[in-house]
Amino acid sequence: MSKEEIYRPNVAMIIVSSEYPQKKDIFIAQRNDLTDIWQFPQGGIDEGEEVHEALFREMEEEIGTDAAEIIAEYPQWVSYDFPPKIATKMKPYKGQTQKYFLLKLSKDAKINLDTKHPEFIDYKFVNIESVLDYTAHFKQPVYEKVINYFKKEGLL
Template sequence: MKSSCTQENLQHDTPTKKYRPNVAAVILSSAYPKECRFFIAQRSDIKDAWQFPQGGIDEGESPRDALFRELREEIGTDEIEIISECPEWIQYDFPKNMSKKKYKGFAGQIQKYFLVRLKNDTTINLQTQEPEFNKYKFVSKKKLLEYVTPFKKEAYKQVLKYFKKEGYL
């Protein structure tokens, strides 16, 4: 489901559901555009859950600032070049079995996606202050959706479709 929102009304997207404002980084290897390989990482707290780096937008923080902060916190670097930003906010619901306590009553997340390229010679370090991931890899677009956790697949398809339509993928 697509939503076009401002940061002020993100948490009130529907009358019955609250969505957590979030950013997500679709990271391409430094070989882009010669080679189009996507960074995905396996969560350390959920078995076999692979995803793009992502995280909440703090009060008063812009989506771009949140992007750089989340990358430093999750993969140990913000050495990226922003290629594009999806203009739409894309939302998804958490599965029913996910802890509502952990997500403070949010039904899901509404995300601003950025397509980024790692700068040459960038080092990924998953051993950050609070590690969220325990493995990472670069995969083809075809393989990407085979790894991604099921409840995020539709959102990922939407954002990849947008970046492809715009000529980036």
């Protein structure tokens, strides 16, 4: 595999509030480096780190809490390519390969975006039907695939 074909291993999370399953709105956060782009929290898996360790570490680093429980896991890894503008900043990676989880926040979870290295400036919970209206075009096929899987499973 050449350097151009390397995909960064990553965890990604679809987060629902503590009111789940009565309320199935999904957490999205607005990036601090791209104008009006919202996404699911996600992050790289460190060398030697277990996937679940990375999941909760990234959750804490990105939204200031790891007070959540895993509801489900997408059964496969899914990948996407970075657009050229982002790819130049992310060398040697061509894109990311991600393991997705559906998580429910605990009642006592306190979201705090003012973390050590803030990635987001705002967050909200949005209706599942409108989530793709907010997200970056290059991530939408993956988001749609994962959301549709969890819907088909009766989880969203």
